[in-house]
Amino acid sequence: MLEPPAAILILTPLLTPIVYKAGVDPIHFGIIGTVNLAIGMFMPPFGLSLFASHALFGTEIAALRGRLGGGLSGGQGKMVALGRALVAGTRYVLLDEPFQGLAPALAMSYADALVRLRRSRPDLGLLITESTPKLLDKIVDSSLTIERGEVS
Numbered sequence: 001m002l003e004p005p006a007a008i009l010i011l012t013p014l015l016t017p018i019v020y021k022a023g024v025d026p027i028h029f030g031i032i033g034t035v036n037l038a039i040g041m042f043m044p045p046f047g048l049s050l051f052a053s054h055a056l057f058g059t060e061i062a063a064l065r066g067r068l069g070g071g072l073s074g075g076q077g078k079m080v081a082l083g084r085a086l087v088a089g090t091r092y093v094l095l096d097e098p099f100q101g102l103a104p105a106l107a108m109s110y111a112d113a114l115v116r117l118r119r120s121r122p123d124l125g126l127l128i129t130e131s132t133p134k135l136l137d138k139i140v141d142s143s144l145t146i147e148r149g150e151v152s
Contacts, residue, residue: 004037075106082113092125099135107135114139 011033019029072080078098085093098114099107115138117124130136133143145152 004034007037008033075102075110078102078110079113082117086117091123092127095126095128095130097129097131099130099132111135111139 012030015029015033016026019026082093082095082098098110102110114126118126118139126139128136128140133145136143
């Protein structure tokens with residue numbers, strides 16, 4: 001199995017001549033290929049996003065391995081989205097309101113997972129925007145507050 005970036009780099013040059021001969025629009029081909037690779041990130045048995053999320057969230061995600069990506073709740077989707085970001089091999093992850101809409105217990109679980117992530121990947125940079133900064137106390141090294149356009 002190939003990860004999506006590797007699949008794009010390897011398969012695009014091989015398939016492009018076939019696509020042109022078949023009369024398929026190359027933009028359409030690119031979109032379909034990208035969407036299919038993204039779907040593969042969620043689908044069992046090779047849902048890399050689910051495996052990466054399981055490493056962070058444990059049993060909360062383990063029960064989802066047999067489900068389709070579209071059948072996840074908002075909180076479960078946020079967990080998988082974090083796993084998907086980590087699968088991409090990034091050095092930085094930007095999280096916009098990661099706790100918004102989560103039940104309090106799930107928000108605490110997500111915060112604990114971010115603490116574990118920081119411990120296991122000290123080289124990973126996290127930039128988090130959050131309207132409930134109390135949840136970030138154990139996660140961040142430093143924080144800035146923006147209130148009415150003023151940074152403090």
